[in-house]
Structure formats: C-alpha cells, structure tokens
Amino acid sequence: MTERATDEPVFADPQLASRLRLAVGRLNRRIRLASNDVPPLQLSTLVTVEQHGPLRQGELAQREAVSAPTMSRILAALDERGLVLRTPDPADARSTLVAISAAGTRALREIRSQRTALLDARLARLTPDERAALLAALPALESLVTED
Structure with a gap:
C-alpha cells in the first residue's frame, strides 16, 4: 500500500x-x-486470561472491548464450566482476579488441536506445489498480523 x-x-x-x-x-x-464447544467471545476471553491473567474483571472487559455486564455474563459462563478461577484481589478486597483453570488450559489445548487438525486435513488436499507455495508465503502472511 x-x-x-x-x-x-x-x-x-x-x-x-x-x-x-x-x-x-x-x-x-x-x-x-x-470446534464451537466454547462460544467465540468466551473463547476470546479465555485466551486473554491465559495470556495476560490473572486480571480484574474491568481490565478484562476493557481488553475484550465489552461492557462490564457483558463480561460478568461471560465470566459466569466460563466459571460455571470450570474454565476460570476467581480469587479475591489482594490489592482490593472488593475486586476479584480471574485466572485460567487447569480445565480451561485443557479446553484451549483441545480446541487448538482440533482446529490444527482441521487445517491439516485441508492442507492435505493441496498439491505438494500448493503447500510449498503456502509455506513460502507464511513470512509475508505473518508480517500482515504484526502491529505497526
């Protein structure tokens, strides 16, 4: 451009x-x-908690660009499934910190594995030359997702 x-x-x-x-x-x-076992916004939230947690609910809502009530509903669903842990914030007794649970880590690993397997199956349908072209294009594609 x-x-x-x-x-x-x-x-x-x-x-x-x-x-x-x-x-x-x-x-x-x-x-x-x-792999739609976990709805997209819940999955995005779980990944954010995995990468940046433990986080306060307000910070998590901000990172996910959703309102506080929406984040409350997302966390309630994740908590109900045992995918996150909520603990009192030692710096502020009125707040809680959200962290990923062992079950959440397993769920993410399974979802990623399923998605990789699906993509691998689609790649297997390509010719060797097409797969080589994708491999050669990966650095350019990866540079498209880096921040400016």
Missing part, C-alpha cells in the same frame, strides 16, 4: 487484497465452526 498526497490509502493490488480477505475470512470461519 502506498500513500497519496491526500493521505488516502492506495492499494497496490485491490484484487489480491479482496481475494485474500475472502479466503482468510472463510477459512477462519470454517475453522472456528469446527
């Missing part, structure tokens, strides 16, 4: 951008639907 004098983005190849967006979006949707 290059910039014009008016700061409007100019795409080097709009067809590439469009096709890549559709392919990645559809593939992501198929992978997500294959």
